[in-house]
Amino acid sequence: MSYDTIIKSGRWFDGTGAPSAIRHLGLRGDRVVAVSAQPLDETGCDNVIDATGKWVTPGMVDIHTHYDVEVLKAPALTESVRHGITTIMLGSCSLSTVHVQPTDAGDLFGRVEAIPRQHVIEAVTGQNWGSAREYVAALEELPLGPNIAAMLGHSDIRTALLGLDRATRKKVRPTAAEQSAMEAALHEALDAGFVGMSAQQLLFDKLDGDVCRSRTLPSTYARAKERRRLNAILRQRDRILQAGPDITSPRSIAAMTFSSAGLFRRKLKTTLLSAADLKANPFLVYIMGPLARLVNALGGDFRWQHLPVPFEVYADGIDLVIFEEFGSGAAALHLADQVQRNALLQDESYRRRFRKEYDAKFGMRVWHRDFFDAEIVDCPDDSVIGKTFGQVGVSRGGLHPVDAFLDLVVEHGTKLRWRTTISNHRPEFLDKLSANPGVQLGFSDAGAHLRNMAFYNFGLRFLRRVHRAEQAGRPFLTLEHAVHRMTGELADWYGIDAGRLREGDRADLVIIDPAHLDESLDTYAEQVVPEYDNLSRMVNRNDAAVSAVFIGGEFVFGDGVSAPVLGTRRTGRFLRAGGR
Template sequence: MTFDAIIRNGRWFDGTGAPSAIRDLGLRDGRVVAVSQEPLDASGCPEVVDATGKWVIPGLVDIHTHYDVEVLEGPGLAESVRHGVTTLLLGSCSLSTIHVGGVDAGDLFGRVEAIPRQHVISAIDKHRTWSSAEEYVAALEALPLGPNLAAFIGHSDMRTATMGLDRATRKEVRPSRREQARMERMLNEALDAGFVGMSAQQLLFDKLDGDLCRSRTLPSTYAKWREMRGLRSILRRRRRALQAGPDASHPHTIVTQALGSIGLGGRPALRTSLLSAADIKAIPFVIHLMRPLARVVNRLGADFRWQHLPVPFEVYADGIDLVIFEEFGSGAAALHLQEKLARDELMRDPEYRKRFRKDYESKYGPRVWHRDFFDAEIVACPDATVIGKSFGQVGVERGGKHPVDAFLDLVLEHGTAIRWRTTISNHRPEVLRKLAADSGIQIGFSDAGAHLRNMAFYNFGLRLLKHVRDAERAGRPFMCVEHVVHRLTGELADWYRIDVGHLRVGDRADLVVIDPERLDATLEEYRECPVEQYGGLSRMVNRNDAAVPAVFIAGRRVVADGAPTPLLGHERTGSFLRAEQAATVPPVIAPSVEAEAEAAS
């Protein structure tokens, strides 16, 4: 037997949670064709990877991304792939690009996901050749995809295309029967095309960009029970997933979502993935209510999961440009203003500052940000004397100023040149350990592709593996490596019913070689990297290349020693994964002379 590639002598994990073992893996025609205890014959094999002392695991699955725009002009999606992600889901948080045009997509994605609006409009207008979900899938498959893709259809996408953005974001407007029927038809067509389900959003500090409806919340937040009932019944009947973000300002909606997952009277459970299980610094007790809720409803016949980011939720900001300010009135008022002069004038206004101080000091009720400027470190500023200090500390040093005034003064003086960070959740390692092992929680919520300047977690899987490995070495294990690999791969693929996540004979040859000795502190370091698809805008990234010697997708090496190979994004290795269907392997097509020259450059 000849092979296209052999992974030699690595510790192999099959993604099911079964015990690992030292094995050789043989890959051919995009599949795993041999898992051998004995050395495989490498005669004629063009690629042999020595994985001695390393882990060989299925490619990681990222269930929550916002790559819907970036994939059109950068289909390699290297920032995720280089960290071992070989499958990712598009269409999160009610946002997709199936039915809306460029301007509406720009308004939907620009502010809430911090993706530059003008680039959203340009990319959609340039590439949109589709008018249906099936045509969208065909358009994606015509690209040189790096990773595999699966997708939700976004409720805000359907609602905007059906009602128009203005009507879709008015409280008093309800969809007509014809409009309701059209949205239900859109959903059925997407599920026919293999989408894993629908995403919805009720979170009230997700705001629109643009001029027409600026600062209104996403269209999905205006949907009432009757509208959602029709869409949910389709998902329930067809056993597809609902990804939802509840209205955190009304906690009873979280309980309603969880109870709605229960199957009663012979009807199936509604697969529900809710955002998000987080150990929020501002309200630390709430996580201890979330976990029991999942256990209770699942015992009653639900199929309910929380989504969870398994690392500290550290956010960065340039000046006041950060989504957490959307959760209270004075912060949202500043972000509503697009022009710097108008925003600066507002921040100088004594009455505005009074409102901001009042909002800052209101520490009760549901919220995400802890509202503590003493817990906000300045990491870059033209004034070097403030770097390494908190805004609260700067206020003390400047004559006892209120922390809000110290913050606003520095933003007025330096604008977006002042950069700062804080951790808003997942700050307690002992709580993270419990969440990572909880069966009612899905590991995900990276937000990859969004929040270029402040928060996305491309290497969350590697950081969780490090956490597990470190605890094991310290003699305080909370989960074995086989279990955490399963949680990051096969468990997610099986729940969303996509044919990846395992590494057995006959499975797709999507795999990652990880050096456990290089799962070290570099995983937590940030760098700045320009994004070609967004005009060179700098994006915060993690670059710990030594931890990932190799990534294969469909049996072809797309990452070597942590860096993308010329193949990634130039030839198609990934596929669109249709729910409940066996995954196909893209054919290997010899590149044209022009493509070879582009890859070489």
């Protein structure tokens, strides 16, 4: 038997959680055709890779991204591929670009996901699809790097059928014809192979643009009857609801969570945002696992989504989504004009309101609202770099931390850069969440918040933690189970053909050098995005950790270098639900 590629002597993981072993893999075309304990015949094979001392795993699956815009402009999606991600989910958080018109797409994605609005509009303008089936066909014409799976966004179809203005008015209900059209659009998307629908009730996700600026996403205006009818389609067809509840409303959290239950009706496969060890609510982490177990005991099929690394965010001035969750922060972000915004930030009555909301001790929140836990990393005023805003306030005669922050924002604008960790800061709870069967690993938000975060390599960071715990004699997962959690487990739950590395499986794989799963994984770099007018985004650079990435049997990336094929010829494909 001849092979296009042989990968020899690596520690092979098949993605099922089965024991790993030293094996030799033979690839031909887009398939794994041999997994052998004995060396393979290398005659006629021009590409032989010695993986001695390295891990050979299935390519990882990222279940939560916002690449819906970038995939249209730069379909290689290199920033994820370089870290071993070979399958990517689009359409999260009620947002997709299947039906919505260009300007409305800009308003939906621009502020919520911090993707420059004009580039969203440009990406969607001129696209020639009018249905989910045509959207899939258009994706398959692109030189896709990774494989793509997709959700249909509730805000997408609601906007397309009601218009953005009507879709974001509390008193407006869809007409019977509009409701039927939304249901037909969902059926059509599921027929086209979409894995399900995403919805959103979180109230600090705000619209961009002028017409509906600062209203919440259209999905948040849907009433129970509308949601139930769409969910009924997902139940009937055994497809998935991905959703974000309104975290300030126990009723919203309970309704979305228990909608999965299967007593007296078909279960609804449901995945919610998100399981996290929040600094702002340190006791919340204790109830997530038991809640998932309860729902599943009631016949449900429920999972939380979880980012298995510390959730560290950066901000330029006040431009960060966490300020949307309280009134004074949202009021500042409502003002796109910098002069108007600075005038507001200097107003004493506004500052009193901001201080009051900052000091409030009760209520559900995501941000811990502690400016003593927010470090300045760059500023034209060198004297404040390395200090927290709280420390700056103390050094300036005992200023309230809010005033210290606002003074610096007014003075330096987006040239003031700072960071804080929102959640997942306690290693012991990271370990527990990562091992919990009611939790899915993912939630990278790749493709969004380009100046705020970079979790493209979350899978490598997770494997490092598992490996180090094993070496220290305190394992919380086996390496085989850890690989399974980010590959085959996710592919099976979403019903897509990915995440396995056995004979006959598609050759989507990554070769990892465990000797280089080191501190380089925790650092950030910046890289311009040519498609976004050279906007500088946060990225991860740990090139020695990934020796090679194959998608569809093609070498696409390794040791920090893209192969010529990546982004010039299609290696990935659209993965249809149930296509395994």
